[in-house]
Amino acid sequence: MTGLGEAAPAGAMAIWRRLLPVWAALLALLGATLALAYAPLGRFSLVVALGIAVAKALLVVLLFMQLRKPDPLLRLTAFASLLFVAFMLILTFADVLTRAAPTQAGTVLPRSGPDLPAMGRRAF
Amino acid sequence: MSDAAMPGAALRKPWRSLRRQREAAGFGLWVFLGSEVMFFACALTGYAVYRTLWSEDFAAAARETNVVYGTLNTAILLTSSLTMAAAAEGARAGLRRLTLACLAATIAFGLAFLVVKGFEYREDIEKHLVPGPGFALEAAAAQVFFAFYWLLTGVHALHMSIGLGVTGTLLWQAWRRRRPLRSPAFEAAGLYWHFVDIVWIFLYPLLYLAGRS
Numbered sequence: 001m002t003g004l005g006e007a008a009p010a011g012a013m014a015i016w017r018r019l020l021p022v023w024a025a026l027l028a029l030l031g032a033t034l035a036l037a038y039a040p041l042g043r044f045s046l047v048v049a050l051g052i053a054v055a056k057a058l059l060v061v062l063l064f065m066q067l068r069k070p071d072p073l074l075r076l077t078a079f080a081s082l083l084f085v086a087f088m089l090i091l092t093f094a095d096v097l098t099r100a101a102p103t104q105a106g107t108v109l110p111r112s113g114p115d116l117p118a119m120g121r122r123a124f
Numbered sequence: 125m126s127d128a129a130m131p132g133a134a135l136r137k138p139w140r141s142l143r144r145q146r147e148a149a150g151f152g153l154w155v156f157l158g159s160e161v162m163f164f165a166c167a168l169t170g171y172a173v174y175r176t177l178w179s180e181d182f183a184a185a186a187r188e189t190n191v192v193y194g195t196l197n198t199a200i201l202l203t204s205s206l207t208m209a210a211a212a213e214g215a216r217a218g219l220r221r222l223t224l225a226c227l228a229a230t231i232a233f234g235l236a237f238l239v240v241k242g243f244e245y246r247e248d249i250e251k252h253l254v255p256g257p258g259f260a261l262e263a264a265a266a267q268v269f270f271a272f273y274w275l276l277t278g279v280h281a282l283h284m285s286i287g288l289g290v291t292g293t294l295l296w297q298a299w300r301r302r303r304p305l306r307s308p309a310f311e312a313a314g315l316y317w318h319f320v321d322i323v324w325i326f327l328y329p330l331l332y333l334a335g336r337s
Contacts, residue, residue, distance in 0.1 A: 010213060010216075010217040010219075011217070011219070012214065012219055012221075012222045015210055015213045015214060015217070015219075015222070016210065018213075019206055019209050019210055019213070020206070022206070022209075023202065023203065023205075023206040026202045026205075027199060027202060030195070030198055030199060030202065033328075033329060033333065034191075034195055034333070037329070037333035037336040037337065038336050038337055039337055040337050041337060042337075045333075045336075045337050046329075046334070049329035049330075049333050049334075050326075050329060052329070053325050053326050053328070053329050056202075056322075056325045057322045057325050057326070060205060060318050060321060060322055060325070061318075061322070063209075064205055064206075064208075064209040064314070064318045065314070065315055065318045065319075066150075066311075071147075071150075073147070073151060074147075074150050074151060074154055077151055077154040077155055077158065078154050078157070078158075080158060081157075081158035081159075081161040081162055081165075082161070084162060085161065085162070085165040088165060088166070088169055089165075089169060089172070092169055092172075092173060093172075093173075093176075096173050096176060096177070097176070
């Protein structure tokens with residue numbers, strides 16, 4: 001974090017002074033997400049939980065995994081996969097959320113009993 | 125500090141400078157982590173689809189997970205990331221005692237995580253939360269939730285075990301002075317460890333906090 005020099009001078013105290021606040025913030029966010037999970041937020045509780053998870057992940061990525069350093073190659077490599085994750089989620093949910101009800105996968109419930117004789121139709 | 129006097133010892137063959145070698149290690153590790161992101165993202169996309177289809181069943185099933193063990197393990201893992209980051213920075217700065225102590229602490233926290241996970245798995249099995257005949261919950265899709273629970277936590281625990289093996293190897297090599305502290309391997313192992321931590325940061329709200337309110 002002190003730059004790109006090979007021999008970055010750092011003592012143990014300097015390292016702990018830099019890292020311990022990050023750790024404290026991570027634990028504070030953990031407490032916040034645990035408390036807010038029991039708050040009656042309705043459908044926003046998932047949004048809040050994932051938002052806090054993203055904040056924790058950003059703290060780890062930027063300060064523990066050193067992406068705060070201005071290194072364009074590493075930054076692009078690190079975030080490239082998120083683009084493909086976004087494609088996957090968008091295309092998957094474009095299908096799941098727009099299906100007509102009879103073709104929705106949720107209309108066939110999972111079961112753990114023995115298999116029924118095949119009816120010539122596929123469940124999914 | 126002996127290796128700080130001769131930084132050439134950490135330099136390996138194709139690279140001309142330690143800085144280049146460090147960049148290559150970081151770049152290679154991030155490419156690998158990209159493949160790992162896609163691996164976990166596939167399972168999480170499946171989770172998201174089924175949770176969209178059967179949100180009430182998923183909420184009912186998620187309430188059966190043990191939030192105490194889950195929260196404790198999150199705290200343990202976040203703390204292990206702190207010690208791992210300190211180990212990587214200590215190695216880079218040539219601080220031998222800090223590096224060895226922090227690598228050992230990281231291994232201890234990693235093992236503690238797996239032990240807590242083991243207690244949790246035992247409780248889950250006793251509560252018949254393994255999908256299949258004799259499953260405890262009535263809700264039909266609750267078994268789907270627990271299939272994801274076992275898959276995601278199991279694969280995460282496997283990644284933890286691999287990380288423990290890597291960290292243990294580095295601790296042994298640093299202890300025996302077989303690997304100079306300036307080697308980029310410490311930072312590379314740190315990147316992997318932090319990634320496994322981030323996976324858990326997302327698993328925790330999805331598996332343990334759903335349906336609590």
